[in-house]
Amino acid sequence: MKMIKLESVGEVKISPRGAVNLPAKVLREVGWQHGDHLFVEILDDRILLSRKPPSLADALAGRLTHLFPGGEDTRRFLDEERAGWDEFDRRLEPE
Amino acid sequence: MNVAELDAAIGDTERAFIDTSVCIAFHSRDEVAHPLARHLFQRIEDGADPLAGYLSVITAAELLVRPMRTAGPDLVVMHRFLRRLANLYIVDVDFEIAHQAANIRALTRLQLADTLIVATALMSGCQAIVTNDERWSRRLAPLFPQFRWIYLGR
Numbered sequence: 001m002k003m004i005k006l007e008s009v010g011e012v013k014i015s016p017r018g019a020v021n022l023p024a025k026v027l028r029e030v031g032w033q034h035g036d037h038l039f040v041e042i043l044d045d046r047i048l049l050s051r052k053p054p055s056l057a058d059a060l061a062g063r064l065t066h067l068f069p070g071g072e073d074t075r076r077f078l079d080e081e082r083a084g085w086d087e088f089d090r091r092l093e094p095e
Numbered sequence: 096m097n098v099a100e101l102d103a104a105i106g107d108t109e110r111a112f113i114d115t116s117v118c119i120a121f122h123s124r125d126e127v128a129h130p131l132a133r134h135l136f137q138r139i140e141d142g143a144d145p146l147a148g149y150l151s152v153i154t155a156a157e158l159l160v161r162p163m164r165t166a167g168p169d170l171v172v173m174h175r176f177l178r179r180l181a182n183l184y185i186v187d188v189d190f191e192i193a194h195q196a197a198n199i200r201a202l203t204r205l206q207l208a209d210t211l212i213v214a215t216a217l218m219s220g221c222q223a224i225v226t227n228d229e230r231w232s233r234r235l236a237p238l239f240p241q242f243r244w245i246y247l248g249r
Contacts, residue, residue, distance in 0.1 A: 039179065041171060048171065056180050057136040062124035063172045067161045070125035074116060078228065081115075081157045085208040 096249045098134050104245045108223040109145045111135075112216035115154040116227035117247065122158075122176070128227045128247040135225065140181045147182040151215040153208060155185050186215045203238055213239060 007029075012020050027033070030051070037052040053059035068074060096104070105111065113135070120132035139148040155177050162173040177185060186192070188211055195214035200207060213235060216224055223243040226232045236244040 039175065041174065043167070043171060055137065055140060056175065057121075057133065057140045060172055060176050060180075061121055061133040061136070062129060064122035064162065064169060065124045067165065067169060068119045068123035068126070070120075070123045070127070074119050074123075074126065075228075075230075077119075077161075078115060078157070081160065082206070082208050085206050 096131060096247055098131065100249075101131050101134060101245070101247070104243065105135075105138075105146065105223060106243070108243060110147055110149060110219060110221040111139075111223045111225050111245075112149045112151075112219065112221035112242075113154070114212075114224065114226035114228060114231065115157045116231070117225050118150070118154060118158055118176075120227045120247065122173075126227070131247045132227070136180065136183070139183055142181060147184065148180075149216065149219045149221055150177075150183065150185050151212045152185055152187050153212055153215075184219075186219050188215065192218050205235070205238070209235060216242065 009023055009026050009029075012022070014020055022032075032038075032051055039048070039050045039052055041048040041050070068077070117128070117132050117135065120126040120128040121136050123129060126132070136148070138144045138146050158173055158177065159170075162169040177183075188196075192211065192214045195218055196207065196210040199205060199210040199214055203210070205213075209231075213224075217239075221242065223245055224232075224235075224239075225245045225247065227247045229246060229248055232244055232246045236242075
């Protein structure tokens with residue numbers, strides 16, 4: 001079971017130019033360094049910052065196994081997703 | 096099929112059209128074809144490799160359904176895959192693709208979703224279609240011999 005880590009490390013203020021200084025403690029904690037590239041994503045009303053990995057394919061591969069358990073589930077999933085088109089197709093055909 | 100056979104099947108292909116089933120194999124360690132799908136996307140991401148990947152917007156919609164239900168980190172992972180992976184392009188359905196799809200459907204009576212996907216591959220200039228869905232490959236490959244059909248489960 002993966003433990004969820006949550007730590008509050010204070011507040012930062014957005015500068016007039018939109019810059020934010022991340023506390024050194026935070027950078028040390030997550031191992032980010034000067035010059036690292038970050039992904040910036042919006043999830044609902046939150047901004048997510050994540051370090052860009054050397055290979056995104058390596059970082060993402062297999063991460064959604066719990067959503068896609070494979071084999072028969074994949075076949076069923078694809079059938080269900082495409083079943084909606086069958087009705088659409090019937091409507092396209094002349095009586 | 097192993098990695099060497101996949102590379103041999105891809106050959107000098109520079110534009111590969113990738114089916115939803117291959118993307119699922121990439122995201123799921125439990126899929127038998129996971130190592131092959133992972134290798135394929137590693138090659139696509141590699142800027143030194145001429146291979147680029149093309150997905151239909153229909154595949155993007157299919158892939159987002161389950162992450163959308165759980166929301167949170169799963170959705171972030173799928174979004175990164177679809178929006179950030181280098182040399183992976185999601186092709187929108189525009190008028191030209193719709194026209195081509197209608198043409199295919201008129202001739203073959205294939206399901207509209209299939210015709211939109213194949214029309215997208217044609218209009219994107221893809222030389223190969225990579226799939227992990229044997230039924231789909233068996234149904235469509237004989238109708239479109241101009242593509243190299245690469246079935247990961249072979």
